[in-house]
Amino acid sequence: MHIHPLVTDSATLANLCARWAEADFITVDTEFMRENTFYPELCLIQVADVNEAAAIDPMAPGIDLAPLLELMTANDDVLKVFHAGGQDLEIVYNLTGKTPHPLFDTQVAAMALGQGEQIGYSNLVDSWLGVQIDKGARFTDWAKRPLEPRQIEYAIGDVTHLAAIFPKMLQRLKKTGRGGWLDQEMERLGDPANYANDPEQAWKRVRAPSRKPDVLGRVKAIAKWRELEAQGKDLPRGRIMKDETLADIAGHPPRKQADLAKVRGLSAGWAGNEIGARLMAALADAQPLSDDELPPRDDRKPGLGKDGALVADLLKLLLKIRSRDIDVASKLLARSEELELLAAGVRTGLPMLEGWRYEQFGRDAVDLVEGRLAFAVVGGKLKMTRSVDVEEMA
Numbered sequence: 001m002h003i004h005p006l007v008t009d010s011a012t013l014a015n016l017c018a019r020w021a022e023a024d025f026i027t028v029d030t031e032f033m034r035e036n037t038f039y040p041e042l043c044l045i046q047v048a049d050v051n052e053a054a055a056i057d058p059m060a061p062g063i064d065l066a067p068l069l070e071l072m073t074a075n076d077d078v079l080k081v082f083h084a085g086g087q088d089l090e091i092v093y094n095l096t097g098k099t100p101h102p103l104f105d106t107q108v109a110a111m112a113l114g115q116g117e118q119i120g121y122s123n124l125v126d127s128w129l130g131v132q133i134d135k136g137a138r139f140t141d142w143a144k145r146p147l148e149p150r151q152i153e154y155a156i157g158d159v160t161h162l163a164a165i166f167p168k169m170l171q172r173l174k175k176t177g178r179g180g181w182l183d184q185e186m187e188r189l190g191d192p193a194n195y196a197n198d199p200e201q202a203w204k205r206v207r208a209p210s211r212k213p214d215v216l217g218r219v220k221a222i223a224k225w226r227e228l229e230a231q232g233k234d235l236p237r238g239r240i241m242k243d244e245t246l247a248d249i250a251g252h253p254p255r256k257q258a259d260l261a262k263v264r265g266l267s268a269g270w271a272g273n274e275i276g277a278r279l280m281a282a283l284a285d286a287q288p289l290s291d292d293e294l295p296p297r298d299d300r301k302p303g304l305g306k307d308g309a310l311v312a313d314l315l316k317l318l319l320k321i322r323s324r325d326i327d328v329a330s331k332l333l334a335r336s337e338e339l340e341l342l343a344a345g346v347r348t349g350l351p352m353l354e355g356w357r358y359e360q361f362g363r364d365a366v367d368l369v370e371g372r373l374a375f376a377v378v379g380g381k382l383k384m385t386r387s388v389d390v391e392e393m394a
Helices: 012-019 066-074 088-096 106-112 119-130 149-176 180-188 197-207 211-234 243-251 257-263 274-285 307-326 336-343 356-367
Strands: 002-007 025-033 043-047 052-054 079-082 103-105 374-378 381-386
Touching: 002 149, 012 052, 012 066, 025 149, 043 149, 052 079, 052 149, 066 079, 066 088, 079 149, 079 197, 088 243, 103 180, 106 149, 119 149, 149 180, 180 356, 197 211, 197 243, 211 243, 211 274, 257 274, 307 336, 307 356, 307 374, 307 381, 336 356, 356 374, 356 381
Parallel strands: 002 052, 025 079, 079 103
Antiparallel strands: 025 043, 043 052, 374 381
């Protein structure tokens, strides 16, 4: 494989992208810093196919990233391969308003191959290639220039290893017939809505102090205000106001701006400055949440009750057994919330009751809830058995 250590000019990048556009797939990784900014600061982009790899410097003066971004978001013939690519996709979305497609995430694929729910990159490389990665450059300040050769070599290794792993992983998925299991997960990962910072929805990330509509209305108003302030200043949300302070103000709103000086976590200057005034204006405009907006209660189990909660626990045990038997991450089969809803009587709209998930787990889950499946100990191991004479047991 030919390695381009660091691409800093537009012509070289455009030529690379033209060749990558003919590939069946490319592997992609990014290095970024976000400790001091709202939006992640893109510092390096690594791309490889089976023939050549490069580290691209997006901070190089005058470099035009348009050919690369077009390859990522507008070329449907080239599969884009990431590992745990959520933050990489966020960066592309911030630059283009789109996400890379079609895409493949090796961490998600590893779930279907029995490698756990969140296998790390170094463990993935070790398990598939028998290569131990030197982690010495992990904590590099990627925004600092010039980058050292060992830092660039480390960064490019992320995509060259992935380019070797992906065909092996694809072959294993085809052999086991599990490739189709991943379609929905990849579609979910690539949904642009995951990466849009909508100020109107920012309150959902905050642990609310109560479920009172007026308190939650203030949480929504303050979270929206904080999101806009953070975006406008390109600062992390916590630099504007920490969640704990936000929740405290929502639960015990100050009557006047001068009272902000008494709020723990705020500078006394907020009692008279412009940012404090904007916060008070946001509080003044806050409206109680409507019934439709109110989040579900903590148990999230409508009508479940104590017996239903025990049924949900049995479903979780069934999920553990089934994921072990077929060697797949349980999270890929079903999520805890789905099990609770099934135990509460829900039979529609659950992913586990559709397609391959139904065949592998959902059918048995319904049978367990409805009394057609039971637990048994056989040879010292917990297994499932079909119930006989269910009517007599009722």
